[in-house]
Amino acid sequence: MDKSFSQIKTVFLNELAFTPRKIAVSVTFVFFCLLWGFAFKGLIELDEYLKEANSEEGLFLGFLTWILGLEPRELEQFEKTGVFLVSFGILSLLTTHYFVIIMTSDQTASEIGNRYFRYLVTRCGRTEIFMGRLLSALTISLAAIALTGIAAFGADCYLNGTASFDSVLFVIKTCFWVFLFCLPFVCLCSMISAWSGSVATSMLCSMSLAFLLPKVFNIIELKWKKVEGIKDIREYFPGNFTHSVLLENANASNVIVPLVYAAVFVWIGCSIFRRREFP
């Protein structure tokens, strides 16, 4: 057990140190920062504008409701927490997992392809390699999410001229939900990466799932809108609890569902990696 833990730690630290040198990670991270830079700038300007022209608020919220498919009840959050932070939360929940998928899609794939693992598998357990790499990917994802949270809190302080406890709490809660939201996708990437040995396949499969699943549910809901409880099935699939979180009526299943998916993906991925060949 000690040896196993020590090997996971060694792989994790080594991978963490190497991650910034991965082109996919560094380029995506730059785009991630750029997007949030533009987003924060836009949201700050919007927030300032709306504060000055209250009458326009309804127009903006109406537009947001339409484009994001929000429910009227969710709009109450804007009044409670402020346009800037709520918009940050929505944007985070809607976009972060795409960046995370790109950043974490190559946990093992390229090095299965280029045979680098041949240097490792005679020295270290396969489970340990897989877990070490997964933990490193999760850490990178968490770091990216935390960075946006810190930036959002800073921007909110700038807007309000003061740091409030509510803002801190909202940012922490948002980061927690975003991380939880991304967790199954990171684990899915690790599973597909171990199975396919291809970065492109891993990215494509995870991206397709992340992008298509909500669309599929939209169609299901539209088709079977008269079926009672049809909306609730959304919550039992990865990446489909945005509305509960925004309405602040998240329940235990919102936490358990992504954790279960993550555990299942990790278990399958680890089994594949332990048994796979390295041709």
Next chain:
Amino acid sequence: MNPVVETKDLGKAFGATVALKGVNLEIPPHQVIGLVGPNGAGKTTLFSIISGFLKPGVGTVRVLGHSPLSPELQGRVSILPQDAPLRRGVSIIKQFEFFAKLQGLSTKEASEEAEKALGEVDLLEKAGEGPDSLSHGMRKRASLAQSFIGNPELILLDEPTAGLDPVTTQKVRELVLRKAEGRTIIISSHNLAELQEACDSVAILNLGKLVDFRPVSEIVGRSKTMIVRLESPPGEQLTKAVSELPEVVSVKTGDQGNPRMIITVDGSIDDSEVDLAILGVFKEQKARYREIRRGESLEEKVVQITNEDRIDENSGPTPTDTPTPTQTPPDSSSKQ
């Protein structure tokens, strides 16, 4: 002593391509073993199965008494893989330290071990550089050095001297022989002259089958065969005179493009007596020769054995289509 590697009826196919077929092999400990055969013979596949990279299709493999994927083997088996790059952009010493830590060494020990391994292949001054800034030869040496990290009992070297200059090849051979003390090294190579000098025994693979596994001395017939390379094809008179010597069992001659005599001698007579008798005939007959050497070259024997095997293969079903008896070198305790 228990064999280091033991395969029973080992087979592996990639789709319709059969890479290994009915390989029965027992590799004894503390020896340097050569693994030879033409391209596509199954050498790398056999290495990959022993290292646990590939699973056997049929049959079994035991490495140091365990299954190749057993955690018991971690750090006890190491490999110089063919065409596997070290990580780009990370200094070699950092990568070696990482490998050493994975094998259970502390940070300080790992650092010392990494320096030692790099020192052995004269790459200490390049320790801080990444593999991308090294020449092909240096990268090869670095890959070779990583296989000596820790204290592996079994080292598999897949083409360790491919692409190296003669001086470096010589150094690598010396290093391998130094490292062979107390451990087993299996070398797969097309450089048969190098294997002839470095190995105790040689296993010959052809078309996925193990066709021979014997001590090098036995394969090349060092004690019974003498090769004389001539300046021109030997005349009948010379051939007759040599074959009439009491020490000579038989004489074969080469063709027009390869003027030579392959003389099989009586192994029970002292080598120097035989040599002098044959040289005496050459002097009498005023025959000019370029080179006289004991034993056939490994290269010649491997070509001969694999060609014979191909002819057997083409002439219909043979006993080799069924699993062959386990092969182990009969007298492999002494290095030639």
